[in-house]
Amino acid sequence: MQPFNNLTQVVTLTGAQLKTILEQQFVGGPNAQPFQKILQPSANFTYTYSKSAPWGGKVRDMKLDGVAVTDGQQIRVSANNFLVGGGDAFAGFKDGTDVWSGPLDIDAFVAYLGANQPTSPPAVNRITVVE
Structure with a gap:
């Protein structure tokens, strides 16, 4: 988190958009992530990812407050302005x-x-994390 002095920002994403961003943590895909960069979720958000699944199918079982996240669900997500602007290949x-x-x-x-x-x-x- 430090020492960048970025602005904190909050943005509304759909569940599908959030899944795309989580997929963008991994090498490959349309964002051309050069190496794995795992974002750290809030305490009330959980998910599973598969090491062996292909890009686009790695992330599953996303839950917010223990309830499954749906593709169309609107979720407020906090990150710094660098990430919200698409930095570090997180274009989503x-x-x-x-x-x-x-x-x-x-x-x-x-x-x-x-x-x-x-x-x-x-x-x-x-x-x-699962294999």
């Missing part, structure tokens, strides 16, 4: 709508830490 973010820009990421992080003491790391079971 550019298809989002209703972009909201907030503070610099470092300022948001400092405010979060100040308001949430003590802070513990989130659970590590948000992403399940």
Whole structure:
């Protein structure tokens, strides 16, 4: 997350658009990702990806608050403005709508830490990897 000083942004994506972005984490596909770049989801979002599945079919079982995400579902997703602008070959973010820009990421992080003491790391079971 640091030391880039990007703006925090929130964008509306459909479930299908979110799946595309998660597929864009992996080498190959139309975005030509040069190496695997795994995004870190919020504590209330989980999914499974298959190492052996072909690009476009790697991501499955996306859940928000334990409920399956549907293709047409509208989801508000937070990321930095670099990613929302399609940086690091995450072009799917550019298809989002209703972009909201907030503070610099470092300022948001400092405010979060100040308001949430003590802070513990989130659970590590948000992403399940299968062969």
